Amino acid sequence: MDDSMRNMGGNMMGNGHMSHNEVVSLNDSTGENELKIPSMLERDNEEEVAYTVRAQIGKTEIFDGIETNTYGYNGTFLGPMLRLDKGDTVKIKAINELDENTTFHWHGLEVAADADGGPHDVIKPGEEKIIEFKVEQEAATLWFHPHPEGKTSEQVYNGLAGLIYIEDDNSKSLGLPTDYGKNDIPLIFQDKTFDDKKQLNYRAAMNDDGTIGDTLLINGTLNPKLTVNKEKVRLRLLNGSNARNFTFKLNTGNSFVQIATDGGFLNAPVTLNEITLTPSERAEIVVDFAELNTANDLALINEDGSILLPFDVSGQNGETEEIQKELNDFALTSEEKSLPVTKEIELFGMMEMVTINGKKFDPERIDFTQEQGVTEVWEIYNKKDMMGGMIHPFHIHGTQFKIISRDGEEPAENEQGWKDSIAVHPGERVKIAIQFNHKGVYMFHCHILEHEDNGMMGQIEVK
Template identity: 40%
Template sequence: MKESKKSRLDTPSSRRGFLKSLGAASLIVPFSGATVSADTSTSAGTINTFKVPPLDFGQRSGDTLSFNLQLGVAKTQFFKGVNTSTLGINQSYLGPVLRAKRGDNVRINVTNQMGVPSTLHWHGMVLPANMDGGPHQEIKHGDRWTSEFKIRQEASTLWYHSHQMHQTGAQVYHGLAGLFIIDDDSSQQLGLPQEYGVDDIPCTIQDRRFNRDGSLSYIGSMHDRMMGMEGDTILVNGVVTPTLQAKRSLLRLRLHNGSNARTYQLAFSDQRNFQVIASDGGFLTAPVTINSLRLAVGERAEILVDVSDQKTIQLLSQQANGGGGMMGMMSRMSGSSEAFTIMTIDAKQAQPSTHAIPATLRAMAAIPNPKASIATRKFDLQMGMGMMGGGFRINGKTMEMSRIDFQVKRNSTEIWEVRNDSPMAHPFHVHNVQFHILDRNGKKPTEIESGLKDTVLVQRDEVVRIVMTFPEYSDAKVPYMYHCHILEHEDQGMMGQFVVV
């Protein structure tokens, strides 16, 4: 893949502007520089066309795939004629969909032309700690970092994003994120829709807030810091509430919550049923038919939706916040619990699909036997509110780069008990593993949550037990992270780190 041209993603004035604005962590001020007019332009009264992200298969040499990614500063037109300062990966906003196959050795060269340090973390990937792209693998401006690892996982929809210490929220908010699709041989034989951009469609959902001049607004109040940054404008793949002109009567949507803080409760406007076929780490054993799906920050779900009736429908979020308690009350008071449109699907021209909803999918990876666990660890998620203070903590500690919180043994099985002692829900993410949920407050998980996961939403006053077997990778010095995936909480200290030995 050719790296993006300097005129698109790298100008001195652009870098200076973002260095100033990200450092202030406040409202982003427009800056001069080359203008990039993306296909995301919109205006009042017009239909915003759904945008399929570019697909990058890398450059293959034997069983090695090489990808070249450039982090840069640009301008994007979310609204027609209005240039918004953004960050992008090989384009003006967000990044390409990377695609590889189980068994591939991947080599990803990441060049930083942003003017400030950054990282790229491969969320959901099992890989060596020094290739993970966490805050310890910082890429300074002008430098290139290469991440090399073997794809050992089953077919799944993963993602990648900035994980820069104290700046993850700001950098992801402005565009440093993308999807990473893994294929395998058996997944191609399931009879599922698999024509990319036609009936197999990625959907990165984000909420953003814009200033009057079209610039992105980030962290404008203490509420934004405490609750996490939520916006009043919905983007899908960088397009404001787009319309997808369905080409086939059976669609496979790869849904990804790429927001900073918002939990979505997704349903279609006519309450039609759809089938969930995969969660974070891969396929379920069989499709699960539902009409509403909760998706927390960082989570992914693949669904099948039948539009053979050729109607026009909206994908809605029925409930914008999963916090409950005090935070739920605050959300209802601000009106953010009202339903809003994510995207529209216009199926009037949809042609009959050659695929059908399968009765079964594939045997699920065996759940580790809890009796084989060599340790049970407890994690209390805590946050101080207003005058109470206390900040964002796990087990009473805020994140320190120089502190390793504990060690785990490679190839060992552990149970983690995650307790939420705070007033709101938190999505809990663990690097380098795909885990299974054992129970929520003693109750077995739903069928949707029965598959492999790397992120789990823990409600207020809830205890979620997860079980995982750590891979063979070990490194006594370089840690992996565990943290709340509300990015503002992570940035303010609700994160810890462990090493595998």
């Protein structure tokens, strides 16, 4: 397999065995609609950090004058942003108003397994559950989505996904853009396929390696554009697609800086011309619109040049504080680097033939145990098949980990930060240092959601 295929990862379409290299391209955004910003979820009362999150069925006007049947949290499509502070003790009343089972999974949150919302944590239609946890991790952009066994992909596809912002003293003192919706912008990227009635027909859209759509929605907005001031704007990118990888860049070729990974700030801003995110990965980047030549049409584009998000830089000059050189004190210690590999994970296959360590998911399956609070080194190996294989975005529940190496090499500067999901390329071996601060049974799986639902998922018990 050559390198051009290696990069296609989730761009493959698998309706039949010979179609892996068929690329479904995304239509350009025509920029007609101002980007929707998810509302910030309000507390249930003043006294405690208590929230209510309902999984609901609804109808959403994604296309003018047409109602699309969708799912949403506290609304008809996607969900509100849940803003938490480090140190908060949080109580969430999770209500299932769907007509099927669901779960509430907090992706990237360090919580006890019984609050994690994995496939064992089913809430039946009409039922509810109080979920409690304490926020003990640093500032980061996380997200939440359902995780019922075999049904994650369809429920996310239909619209169940929301953001979690964790803030802490550090994030508040760095002078970064924090004006939500103005210069601190969440961007949930999802590709969808609509049928001729403009419905999200999951079964029809699905193929074996996932749903690769031709229509981009950002925060549920069709043909979005973003109006910004001439200032530094922080974009919190989430690849919320079921299977598609995105490589983000500016159409002018200008650089931007990345300031955060999945689970927290990088130690220092990293200047990039492009960034690739596989499903469920996040990155926070800062684009300085005061520095860019706005005589040209500016847009965020994908690797193939398709326009994802045109910018309308019509606003005034804003306050533009310099980004500080020191953002965090993330460290991979030499001790962690020298630990032996104690857990080996082999990712294999494509389409329905996906396995972890040669097996498919089964709720009884416990692959490993690990002691609470003890760091171990896992090696994740993406074994090629006869077709060459594909990128598997590997995710572990309940914690954040550190990348030690990729094929023995130090990870790129912008991967030297907390991660909960990692793109593992065909043939690659990735070593990570990982510790769990809570007990219970946690999932690890491929975040191509169709792979997860097809059983590319194992479990670890933390004792």
